[in-house]
Amino acid sequence: MRSFLSKLLRTQPRGLDKMAEVIEKEVWAEINCLSCANCCKSMTPTFTKKDIDRISAHFDQTPSEFKEKWLEKDRNGDWMNVKRPCQFLDKKTHMCSIYEIRPSDCAGFPHLSKKRMIDYIHVHKQNIEYCPATYSMVQKMQLKFSEK
Numbered sequence: 475m476r477s478f479l480s481k482l483l484r485t486q487p488r489g490l491d492k493m494a495e496v497i498e499k500e501v502w503a504e505i506n507c508l509s510c511a512n513c514c515k516s517m518t519p520t521f522t523k524k525d526i527d528r529i530s531a532h533f534d535q536t537p538s539e540f541k542e543k544w545l546e547k548d549r550n551g552d553w554m555n556v557k558r559p560c561q562f563l564d565k566k567t568h569m570c571s572i573y574e575i576r577p578s579d580c581a582g583f584p585h586l587s588k589k590r591m592i593d594y595i596h597v598h599k600q601n602i603e604y605c606p607a608t609y610s611m612v613q614k615m616q617l618k619f620s621e622k
Contacts, residue, residue, distance in 0.1 A: 519579035
């Protein structure tokens, strides 16, 4: 699947974004993200300043207190969870305890509907390992291209 995605990146076929848009609808008709939580168990979102401000206010903390307790900077200078699984994943229900105010990276995950798929090939390569929706999307794209 990774080599297929690399080939898409090299060839940049016409109609790729439109195809991804159609396939995404099929994927979400089959997969319920809330029953999985693989992303929460094995990955960490990037927290933007807006995310940090919003979530820290929810916990009645300053942004600095929130970062000190829950986050660390990665090698790129991005704010990430200190631990995995995500500290906000309820261990009993496997549901996000801050779902309504979750980071924008979580809300957009797995980023299937980004306007230019080519710009997110590197993300999809990573996510096929963790995300059934991404896996399904890439699988369906492979089938569509093999039919051509």
